[in-house]
Amino acid sequence: MTATETFGLSREARNLHWLLGNLVEEVPGVRSVAVVSSDGLLLLSSDPSAQNAAVTEERPRGPRGSSADLATIVSGIGSLTIGAARLMDGGGVKQTMVAMEEGSVFVMSISDGSLLGVHAEPDCDMSVVAYHMALFVGRAGHVLTPELRSELRKSLESSQ
Numbered sequence: 615m616t617a618t619e620t621f622g623l624s625r626e627a628r629n630l631h632w633l634l635g636n637l638v639e640e641v642p643g644v645r646s647v648a649v650v651s652s653d654g655l656l657l658l659s660s661d662p663s664a665q666n667a668a669v670t671e672e673r674p675r676g677p678r679g680s681s682a683d684l685a686t687i688v689s690g691i692g693s694l695t696i697g698a699a700r701l702m703d704g705g706g707v708k709q710t711m712v713a714m715e716e717g718s719v720f721v722m723s724i725s726d727g728s729l730l731g732v733h734a735e736p737d738c739d740m741s742v743v744a745y746h747m748a749l750f751v752g753r754a755g756h757v758l759t760p761e762l763r764s765e766l767r768k769s770l771e772s773s774q
Contacts, residue, residue, distance in 0.1 A: 643738025652727025
């Protein structure tokens, strides 16, 4: 999201967009990122297909190039792992990682059921990705209020 696309948003919303942009741009191997609400709705996304008309070889597209696809995947993985943790009396789920031949998906709890999802390249340094996700969660968790979630949803709807 560019500066003009964040015009009119609250300071907190602009900060979250900035943090998300940094996560994608600064962490090697990250393809795309999505923040999903507890009810599975996309709140914030790096959406490389929308930000870059020409996706380069250096930064491949996310799942099918769609932020909605990543949000669906993150929400599904989150629900599955929460259910598994309940069945196993494992407590709250902190992070889930799925390693595939052609990439990895990381899901981390933010707050009140919201989730941060990252789609990364198969050769990414998993510990670096997890570390930067934890930094994002630490910075974003306390500001992700119901009011901010509502603002982010409206912003996303109006940009589509």
